[in-house]
Structures are given as C-alpha cells and as structure tokens.
Amino acid sequence: MRRRVWGLAIVSYALLLALSIFTRMKMPAGEYASDVGRLMEIRVHKVVHIEQTDDIVDALAEAKRKKLPISVSGARHSQGGQTLYENAIVLDMKGYDRILHIDEDRKLIRVQSGATWEKIQKAIQPLGLAMRIMQSQNLFTVGGSMSVNAHGRDLGEGPLIDSVESFRLLLASGEKLQISRTENAELFPLVIGGYGLFGIILDADLRLTDDAVYKKHVVPLDYQAFPEYFREQVLRSPDSVMAIARMSVAPDSFLKDMFVTAYLKTDEALTEDLAELNDERFVGITKFAFGLSRKFDWGKGAVWRLQKKGYLVEEEERISRNNAMRPAASFMEYADTQKTDLLQEYFIPVDRFLPFVDGLRRIVREDELNLLNVTIRYVPKNKEAMLSYAGHDSYAFVLLFNTKRTAPALQRMELSTRRLIDLALEQGGTYYLPYQLYGTTRQIKEAYPNIDAFYVAKRVWDPGLLFMNELYARYGR
Amino acid sequence: MRKQIHEGRERSALRWMMLSQSMMTFGGGIVFPFYLIFVKEIGGDFTEYGIAYGLFTLCSAYLNGVFGKSSDRYGRKRFLLLSAWGTALLFLVFPIVTDIWQIYALQILMGVFGAMQKTCEKALLADMTEEGRRGEQIGRYHIGVSICSGLAVMAGGVLIDLFTLDVMFYLGSIVLFLSGLMLSGVGEKTPT
C-alpha cells in the first residue's frame, strides 16, 4: 500500500517533468537578442551564425518552411531593434567576412558583408590603400554600414553610397541579383540605406583611395564663430580633407566652448611608422574619465579641460589616413545594467547651426538630460539613397546621452527626443534612423519624404514581408 | 538491547534526514545564485527582483508560525515532504513562465513551501535529538547540510556555464524530488 503511494508519486512527478520539458521545447527557442542600446530584449526564434553563402540559403529555406521572419545583423551597433524582430530567425553576418578580391590598379575591394572596417583596413593598409568613407570608428560591418548609408568625417566625400560600385543581394524570392547603378539599378538606392529590408547583402565592391599623411590642426573657438570659421577656413581650404568638431558639455561652458580638429593634406612620405595601424591608446584612462563625466557635472568639466589640453597637444601631429579613421570607441562600451548610453544624430543645414545649438541647449537644460558628448561632422548634400538624410549640405550632430533604463526614465527620454527631432525639422534638418525608434510617424515622414515610396517598394520586392525588423514594424505597417 | 535497536534506528533516521535536507539545499542552491539573471531575462529590473525576493521572505515569515503549529498536530515529516515536492513542482514551472507577475506568484508559493521547510526542519531536529547530546547531534547534522550548500553553489557555477538556466531548474527539481523520497527513511514519533 505505502509502496503504491510512493510509486504513484514518482510516476506523477515524471509525467509533470516531461510535460514541463515538452512545453518548454514548444516555446520559441528562447534566445534573447539585444543591441548596444540594450533597451529592448526581444525573444527571437534563434540566431544563425553565418559563415558561408549556403548557410544563408538554408536559413532562408527554413524561415519559409516555418513561416518565420528574418532579421539581419552585423556588428549590432544600431540601437533600436533594426537587427531584431519578435520570433525571427536572426542571421548574424559577422562570420561571413572574407575579403574576396583587391584590385590595386582600379582601387576596388570586394568583401563579404560581415567584414568589419577593421578587417578591411588590415588588408589594404599594406598596399598603401585606405577607405574613402566610413564611420569614425572601425568596428562596424560593411553590410550594416551600407544598410544605414553611413557617413564619415571627409569633407569631400558623400555618404557610403558614393563609394559603393556594386553589390550582390539575396532577395526574398531566393534569387541572387547583381546590383549597381547600371544593373538592376532601381534596387541600388533602396538597399543602401534600406535597413536590411530588401534582402541580404552578400558581398560588395567598394571604391578605395590612397593612404596619405595628414597634419592635424586644432582650433578652439566660441560656437558663435564656428559657422563662419568652418565655411571660410576649413571648407575653402584646398588642403583640408577631414574635420570634426567637439562641443563642451561642462556646466560653465555648456554648448558654447568648442574646438575644431581639421586634417590637412601634406606631401610628406608615408613612413612605415606612420602607416602602421595604431591600436587604441589610453582606453583605461579615457574609460575612467568618461565614467566620471557620466556621473558628475564636475567630471564633465574635468574631462573637457583634459580633452582640450590633449587635443591642443595634438596640433601639428602627423597621422596616416587609415589611422585617422580608426579612433577609439571601446571606452564608450558601457555595461551598467541599470543605465545605458544612447546615441542620437541630427543633420542640420549648415546655415541653421546657431539656432539649432541654442535650441539644443534649451531642451537639454529644461528636460535635465545627461548629455555626455557632442561631436559635429560635415556631411555634403547627397540625395542618391531613397532614405537620404542629407538633402542639404549639413552638420551632423552626434549626441551621446546617459539615461536610466527604467520605464519612466526612458519615457522621458522619448519625449525629449521628440522635442529634439522637432527642433531639427524646424531648422529644415533630419534625424538618423539607426538609433532608438522614438520619432513619431509624422516626424519620420517629415524627415524622410520618400518613406511611403520606400514602403511601397519594400512590399513589391518582399511581398511576404520575409525581412523584418522593429524599424519597419514600428513605422512601415 | 531494545534500547540499542531504538537508538540505531534514531541514528539512521537522523542520517536520512541529513541526506534529505542536504539534497534539498543542493537542489535549491544550484539555482538561486542565478535567480537574478532569470528575473532579468524575463524583462525585470532590480526593483522587480527586490519585490520578488521580498514577497518570498514576507510570505514565509508569517507562515512559519502557522506551519509550526500545524506540524505539532499533523506531523512534521508530512510538511517536509510537501515542501520538497512542492518546490520540485514549482521548479518545473519556472522554465515556462513568460511574465514578471508569474514570477511573483511563484515566489509567493516558494515562500509557503520555504516556511514549511524551515520551521519543520528545526522542530523535527529537536524531536529527533536527545537532551544532553542535542548540540553535538545538530552540529553534526549541520556539517552535512552546509557542505552540501557550499558544493551546490560551486556546482551551480560550473553547470551554468554549460547549460541554460532552464536545465538548471530541471536538475534542481529532480534533486528536490529525490530529497523528498529520502524522507521515507525518516521515522517519526507519532504526535500525541
């Protein structure tokens, strides 16, 4: 009798255990994916690490069989779920990164889309070549950068679309297409700046340029003097190649003090010492200083003074083009579970610089935002991509905010962001889409007047909405 | 002669009790250090983690009294068994929850079973040990249980590197269920 009871208990337990495991297995595979903003954790079906083209073809077949959507991810530095979608099969392209061919004479490189700029720099630097355009850091992938149509700091180079010769795309239909300005040309401006919504970029032919020696020229100035200085001294000078400006976030000089670093051409020979790729220096110290300025206003003041000193010391310093394109980024990596750094970017027509800065200062103060860093790049007008953000010659303001990850704090951030977007729109500017999806439907339409046509094209090329991400889910449907 | 047999039985009962409770600590111990990760995966933050833990403690605080008294009446082994198997079943639910409120509910139930275990373990120990040697016996008992809880935390650390949190809950659950089975070896003086 007692035996019977124990036996019954064991059998019941075993059944319940099996039931639980069975239920668990029927649930979505339970992989959570996130991006550097770590704002959304989305339960995706699974992440497939791509190494060869067949892996992509297989994943596509599986997605169709199981009727699941696909999201594509590169280095996952976008911050609003552009690489994610609920219950999607996520293709992680980072392992799909072979360099297929370098044509030294025509200065072209063919690479698979998961390759990072870092990998490309390592391959082309010994040949005396450099990228024409890329972001200020080299940790991004070719596919991710093409899909946002990244811009850099070059004064004479448009956004990335300018240096793309052609690429191959795997469509939702399973067909592989060669795409350039002459072949299947209508897809060219859709895919570049298309946030992975038209297909998977397999590999691309990118235009390169020569590595060279630049001289840094650093000028501190007041923001009122910036527009004229930049127009007359930087843009007019035949020697300036690249430039970046930085604004103070210290309380006593908030968004007033700034300095401009220009990179000037020299005809000096590229010595081996200069040409060699540098690794990040002083990451530990910068990280610490950055940590202080996240937390305290006096930290912001101290960092500003340090930066100013440091940058002024660099005056006249010689640097190769390749090294100028690979500055530190890892000090920004930030793993606090309760807070996060959010990046945002606004493109403001050059003649609207002053009203934008004044508006920015007002909003940051009124909304008590923790603004950590402000850099400014020049982005020449380029309307080739369907979702072009540079309808005018513009200044790109890159803003880094620190915020708590709690719901109320993020809600406040969302409202403040909408104020900032409205400010940009009032000045005839736009905002960048790889970041948080805080803009309203009205705002995205105003900033990207072609967006409806973009959605229509999306549905023509991908009628089953196989390629999905949170960006399209939020605005496109 | 009679007394000796009786003593032997008592000693082995104490040993079974130690084994069972050690396994109980072990089963819980391989999961608890990673509980925070679990709450985070569900989408909670530190506040919610705090609430979940607070619920557990508050619930068991009140119920300690209730169960203590009932165990005087109905027997302590019964409650220990209920607690082990109850927790084992709850561990089967953890892997399939999707919302933070479900965790709150589970935590409340965990508090219920936790209270049963805590009070009845102590009371039963007092019953099973003899006056005069009680300290020595309880001391020996605790050596076993503490070693197991230490081992559990270490084993948990290794296992979590190898398996997902779900697997940890299933392992924990099986161990807890077995710890309940062990209690069959514990004889108990029937309450009067």
Ligand SMILES: Cc1cc2nc3c(=O)[nH]c(=O)nc-3n(C[C@H](O)[C@H](O)[C@H](O)COP(=O)(O)OP(=O)(O)OC[C@H]3O[C@@H](n4cnc5c(N)ncnc54)[C@H](O)[C@@H]3O)c2cc1C
């Ligand atoms: C610290 C920091 C600094 C930045 N600085 C700049 C800057 O100076 N200039 C600038 O323009 N931007 C800048 N950005 C934004 C950055 O360029 C974008 O976030 C870019 O998308 C990052 O590339 P990724 O490889 O991480 O792409 P991911 O975030 O992984 O992907 C971005 C988009 O590309 C799609 N995608 C990725 N690979 C493929 C593929 N093979 N085929 C099809 N679609 C694909 C994804 O689906 C997604 O929609 C910066 C971002 C950060 C975090």
